[in-house]
Every structure is written in structure tokens, then in C-alpha cells.
Amino acid sequence: MKIFRYAIQTVFKSLWREKWINFLTILSISIGLSLLTSFIMITLNMDSVLQRWAKNFGIVVYLDEDLNKEEENALKNRFLKDTDIVEVKYISKEEALKELHKTLGANALILEGLDENPLPSSFELRLKSSLIEPGIVKNKALQIEQMPGVDEVQYGEKWLSSLYAVSKTMKVGAMMVGGAIFIAITFITYSTIKIFFYRRKDEIETLKLLGATRSFIRLPFLLEGLIIGLLGGIISSLVIFGIYSFTSIKMVEFLPSINLVMASLPFQVYLIVPFAGAVVSVIGSFIAVGKIRY
């Protein structure tokens, strides 16, 4: 506690004396963190949409024409035992035809001339959501296609690849933007603390001669960095909370179904943002103060 007494006094004096430069630094940090949080929010919402789409994703397994009931059941049991598959739905030839009738609606007349039902029986399989990746699904489809009694396997290969690519790009983008913003915040704090450090150079030299330890000299700068980052983070959290609440209310007014799609920002994010701001700023301050040599 003793070590903090002088540091805290020094920090509050500096925060007041250098209020403009501190204010601008806090503002820059809060803008950076707000951008980052917004990006995370957009990514989370995109991911939520993709997850919903993925839930409806299925593999259709068309069966051979000459397959009897026993063979169909054997195949069904095989699918049910497969831990990668979470849902197995059998669609008979008749059900398939009914479904086609429904789909065609008024155009179903074209089916009138058929002598027999040309549609095969099939299974609709849903995979575990963690397995819905183009490579894994492709392998699974190939594996199923090799099974006796299976005529053909279909799934939206192109659609899945595009969906996966969008999701991956968003995640990589979020990481890159996040990294860039963290570097920017580190640099902003670094510059501010470096300025303060140079302004107090004489005092630091005197402190060294009076027997001040490295921690005694460093601590005020690190604390100042921490406070600046923390305040920047708190402002950013408040801004994001305000914008998100406002946007959600307004969007639901115009488009009620959007509420089903919009992922809410986890509450922890509002706490993590100030914490992240503080940590990154302390790192910037630590680099700015550098090695203290006597």
C-alpha cells in the first residue's frame, strides 16, 4: 500500500494537469474499443444467422429402386447408430410424390400423365452442427454413397461452401480488426505515456538519485495508463450498450422477425471491454517507460 500512496497522488495530479491530452487519449481508446465491439457484435449476429441456417441443413440419401422394406430398415438402423447423425427421416416414394405435388401447386398437372411414381424413397439426415463443414460433409456423403442400397447422395455443396466461407471470413476479419485495434490502442497509450515520461524526465532523474526503486518510478505511469484504458473501455461499453439497445428497439419496430435473428451481446462483453482497455493500455505504458537504468 505504501508504494501506491505517492503513485496515486502523482497520477491524479497528472490526470488533472494533462487533462486535454488524457481526454483525447481516452476518447481515442473508446472509439477504438467501440469499433472493435461493434465488429464483434456484427460477427456474432452473422454467426447466429448462419447457425440458424445450419440447423436446417440436411443430407438427402436416395435409395435404389429395388430395395425392399427390410433392407430399408437395415439402412435406417445403420444411420440411427451413427453418432454423427442426429436426425433420420424416412420419405417413402408416395410421400415424395405428395411433396412434389405440393411444391408444384397449379403446375402439378404435368404429373398427371405419369404411369408410375418415378420418385425414389429417401432418407433425410441431419448431422451434428459441429460437423457442418464442407470437407467433413463431403466425406460423410461419400461414405454414405458407398453403402449398399444407396443410389445417390445430395446436399447443397455449393451453398454449404459459401456459407462456411462467409462465416470463416467474418471470424478471420474479426480477429484481424481486433488485433489492429489492440495494436492501435497500445500505440496511443504508448505515445501519451511517453510524452508524460519525457515531461517528467528531470523529476525521474532526481528520484533515481534519491534512491527511488524502478517500481516507484514506473508505478505512476502504469497506473495512469490503466486508468486511461479503463475509462476508455467504460465509455465504449456505455456507448455500445446505448447504440445496441436503441438499434434493437428501432429494428424490431420495423421488422419484428429480426428479434429472432439478432444475437444479444453477452453481458460479459460490457465488463471485458474496460478490462481489455486497461490491460492493453498498461502494456502500452510499460513499453513507453522502458527499461530504467541508474
Added chain:
Amino acid sequence: MISFTNVSKSYEDELILKDFTFNIDKGEVAYMTGPSGAGKTTLLKLIYCAERPDRGQIVVAGWDINKLKQRTIPFLRRNVGIVFQDFRLLLNKTVFDNIALALRVHYQHPNAIREDVNAVLKEVKLSHKAKTFPQQLSGGEQQRVVIARAMVSKPTVLLADEPTGNLDVDTSQTIMNLFREINARGTTVLIATHNHDLFHGTGRRVFFLRNKNIEKEIIG
């Protein structure tokens, strides 16, 4: 208390001290004199570890300078009070705060700091100037503040580099009396000066520095 054994020090290619050997006992007052560039300031810097010797051994208040790590230097300096010719006072801090800084680095309690600083201000007869800033003081007063700052932490060794350099005769006398008082409490004092009047008739050892070493040692 201060011991140099065959110490050599050079800056870049210029040799400043060569095989320098001398010893100052505990509680002694000694003077160091010589022409500019003779190495007086370098010698003081070696004592408070602002410089390291190229060769030789230095022991100050029991600390072997050669073995000191960077992180240990502050603890040596807490035992060594330093009075600079250019004062090195912080202009944005009051006289009180300038002196208190020497105790704050020791993490002393604010009440103890207040008590010690007021006591030392009384000794240097500057109690009435506690709340003023260095620029509002005369040269002599500033030097007394520096001495107060150096003595407030009760160091075992006090170093003074040209302590009366810019002061008139009367003020110089006041400063020298302060050093005598500090020494009377058992502090070892080493003064580097050009001014021969400071050591004449003191009966103390005086080291004359010339040609990178001690040319002669006399009793002042």
C-alpha cells in the same frame, strides 16, 4: 566508509582516473580539489554509482560497487546524500515537497515525512519558505534546500559537488557550517571544490587531483 583501490575510469578513449586509491574513514570530513577536468565529479559519480569503474574496487558504506546490480543501486543511494552545484530542484514542487521527495522514495508515512521535513527546514532556517517554489528563492536558499533534501534521510555519506560554486562568501560560510553540523552527527562528508578558502584552516584532509590521480594530500 569510502574506499577506492586501483580504480581506473575512462570515457570513450579519454582516461579520467588511473589506478586511483584513497580511503575516507567513517565520520570524516574530506575535501577534493583540482583543476577542471581533473576527475572530481567523475569520482563522486563513481561513489553514488552513476558511473562504474573500468577497473579496481570501490566500497561505499559497506557496499561493493562492482557487485551492485541495477536494482540494488537505489538502496545504496538511500545511504548517500548528494548536494549538486546545479541544485537539481524540481521547479514545480514547493520547498517542502522537494525535501519530502527524499523520504517518499523510502515509502515513509506522511506524518513522519511532515515531522522530519519540518525539523530539517528548521535546521537550515527555511521553515518560513516551506510553501514557496525554488524559483522564488535566492541561490543560497536553494542550496540550503538541496542540503536539507540530502540530509533529511539521514545518510551515512554526504557528497557535495561545488556546493558554494555560485554563492557569496557569507552564504558559503553558512553552507559550510551546515556541513559541519551534519558531520557532527556522524555523517561522513566529502566535498569537491575549487574554492581553497573552504578547506583552509579546517584541519581536515584535502586531496589534490591532477593527472588522473591524487597529486598530493594535505591537511587544510
